[in-house]
Amino acid sequence: MAFPMPPPALPSGLPEPREALPVESADECSDSDDCDDFHDPDDWDGQPWEVVFPSDSPLLATTYESSDGLFDALREFCIENQMGLITLRSQKDKDKTRTIKYELVCDKSRYNPRESTAKIRNTTTTKLTANCPFKIIVQSLQTKNYEWSMRIVSPLHRDHGRSKNLTEHYHWRRLTEEQMNLLVDLCLDKAISCRSVHKQLCQKWPKIPIRRTDIYNWRWKVNQTKRQGYGPANDFVRTLSESEKVWIWGLDWIGDEFRFRNVAWGYHKGGKMWQQFSSCLQIDATYSTNFYKMPLVTVVAVSSEKTSMPICYGLLNNEQVASFEWFLKQVSRFQRVGIISPPEIVITDKDDQLCNAIRQVFPNTQLQLCVFHINSNVVLYIKKWWNEANGSLDSDMDDDQDNADAADVQELERGNTKVKDMKNAKLGPLPKRVLNTRAGMYLLWRYMVYNRSEDDFNQAWRQI
Incomplete structure (x- = not known):
C-alpha cells in the first residue's frame, strides 16, 4: 500500500528511511517447541563427522528435469541429517540466460562469514565461523541432456555438531506467500503481541520453522513500510498533520537534529468539550510511560455533571519550567483559536515546575490540589x-x-x-x-x- 509523503507544512529535512534491523534474527532461539523439525542429537564430541549418502539415494542415482526438484529432495536430506546448506557461488551459461551450476557448502563454514549488523557502535570483536569443508555441486550437463544432477566434493563436517532444530538455519525459515500474508496482517494489529503472532503461526502450520525473534524483525519491517521508513517520532509528526481527527497542533522543531523537542495537539471532540466547560482544568504529566520515552502531559476538562474528558496532549523533552511554559503557551494559543475562555481553576499534583509555569502563562488562574x-x-x-x-x-x-x-x-x-x-x-x-x-x-x-x-x-x- 502506498502512503502519501509528508506535506510541505512539515519541517524540512526529515531523515531518509533506514534499512536496518534492530536485532539479528540468527542470534536468538524461540521458546516454542512446536516448530522443531530436528530431534535433539547426541552430545558432539568435537570430532569431525561425515554425512552418509546411501548408494541408492535418488540424489546420486537419478537426474532431475529442473533444479527445483533436486533442491526439494536435497532439503529433505538436509533435514534428516540435521544440517543446512547455502550457495557459495553459481555459474550461468554462455548466453547468461540461465544458471547451470551451483556450489553448495555448509552454512556454518568460513565460506560464509557473517557480517556484523551492529549499527549503534562499531566493535572490534572478531567473528569466526567453523572451518567446515563440506561441499557438493549441483549442475546441468549437456551429456545428461541438460538434466540436473549432484556430485559430492567432500561429505565431511568439522568444527561443529549437528543442528538441534531447523530454525538454526536462516534459509529454512523463509515463509511462503500465504504465511507471509497472515504474518503481515497480524503484525499490523498492535493489540496482538509478537508471542501471540508466533503462537498463531505455529498452530496453523505446526512445522513452520520460525523464531519469535523473526516476528519482531518482520513487525519492524512492516511498521517501517507503513511509515515509509521514517522513525516513530517523525512519523508521529506527519500523522498529526494528516489526521482528520486532530483539531490543532503545535511543534517545537530542532532543524539541525531533524527531530522535535516538544509537541502539543488536541482533537475535535475534546475541543468541543473545552468550548463548553473551560472554567476548571486538570493538568498532569506522566514520565516515560509512552512509546517515545518522553513525558506526556494531559489537560482534562471537568464538566458541570462532574465528568471529565481529555482535551489536549503534549510530549515534552523534559519536565522543566521552560518545557511546561512552551506547552501552556500552545494551550493558550489553542484557546484563542477556539474562542475559549481562560481557565479559572487548574488542579495539579503539586509539581513545582508545572505550578510555576501555570503562574507565568495563566496569572489569574487559581491553583488547587487533588483531594x-x-x-x-x-x-x-x-x-x-x-x-x-x-x-x-x-x-x-x-x-x-x-x-x-x-x-x-x-x-x-x-x-x-x-x-x-x-x-x-x-x-x-x-x-x-x-x-x-x-x-x-x-x-x-x-x-x-x-x-x-x-x-x-x-x-x-x-x-x-
Whole structure:
C-alpha cells in the first residue's frame, strides 16, 4: 500500500528511511517447541563427522528435469541429517540466460562469514565461523541432456555438531506467500503481541520453522513500510498533520537534529468539550510511560455533571519550567483559536515546575490540589510514620491496626465520593478528645478536609 509523503507544512529535512534491523534474527532461539523439525542429537564430541549418502539415494542415482526438484529432495536430506546448506557461488551459461551450476557448502563454514549488523557502535570483536569443508555441486550437463544432477566434493563436517532444530538455519525459515500474508496482517494489529503472532503461526502450520525473534524483525519491517521508513517520532509528526481527527497542533522543531523537542495537539471532540466547560482544568504529566520515552502531559476538562474528558496532549523533552511554559503557551494559543475562555481553576499534583509555569502563562488562574491523591498520600504516610514510632509493637497488634487502616481507607474513599455531592459532605460535631491512634489521626484529617466550619477545622488542626 502506498502512503502519501509528508506535506510541505512539515519541517524540512526529515531523515531518509533506514534499512536496518534492530536485532539479528540468527542470534536468538524461540521458546516454542512446536516448530522443531530436528530431534535433539547426541552430545558432539568435537570430532569431525561425515554425512552418509546411501548408494541408492535418488540424489546420486537419478537426474532431475529442473533444479527445483533436486533442491526439494536435497532439503529433505538436509533435514534428516540435521544440517543446512547455502550457495557459495553459481555459474550461468554462455548466453547468461540461465544458471547451470551451483556450489553448495555448509552454512556454518568460513565460506560464509557473517557480517556484523551492529549499527549503534562499531566493535572490534572478531567473528569466526567453523572451518567446515563440506561441499557438493549441483549442475546441468549437456551429456545428461541438460538434466540436473549432484556430485559430492567432500561429505565431511568439522568444527561443529549437528543442528538441534531447523530454525538454526536462516534459509529454512523463509515463509511462503500465504504465511507471509497472515504474518503481515497480524503484525499490523498492535493489540496482538509478537508471542501471540508466533503462537498463531505455529498452530496453523505446526512445522513452520520460525523464531519469535523473526516476528519482531518482520513487525519492524512492516511498521517501517507503513511509515515509509521514517522513525516513530517523525512519523508521529506527519500523522498529526494528516489526521482528520486532530483539531490543532503545535511543534517545537530542532532543524539541525531533524527531530522535535516538544509537541502539543488536541482533537475535535475534546475541543468541543473545552468550548463548553473551560472554567476548571486538570493538568498532569506522566514520565516515560509512552512509546517515545518522553513525558506526556494531559489537560482534562471537568464538566458541570462532574465528568471529565481529555482535551489536549503534549510530549515534552523534559519536565522543566521552560518545557511546561512552551506547552501552556500552545494551550493558550489553542484557546484563542477556539474562542475559549481562560481557565479559572487548574488542579495539579503539586509539581513545582508545572505550578510555576501555570503562574507565568495563566496569572489569574487559581491553583488547587487533588483531594483524592492527598488522601491517598495521607493514609500512606500516617501508616509509615506510625510504624516507625511504634516499632516495638508485636505482630498481633500490627495485624489489628492493618485491619483498622483498611476500614479507615474505605471511610476516606467514601469521603472522596461524598465530595462530589456537596450536600452530603457535612460531618457531625468534632469530638472534644480523640484517641492518639492511627484511627484518630484519620478522623482528624477527615474533619480538616471535609468540614466547612472554620472553627472545627482549627480545632482538628490543633489536635492533629
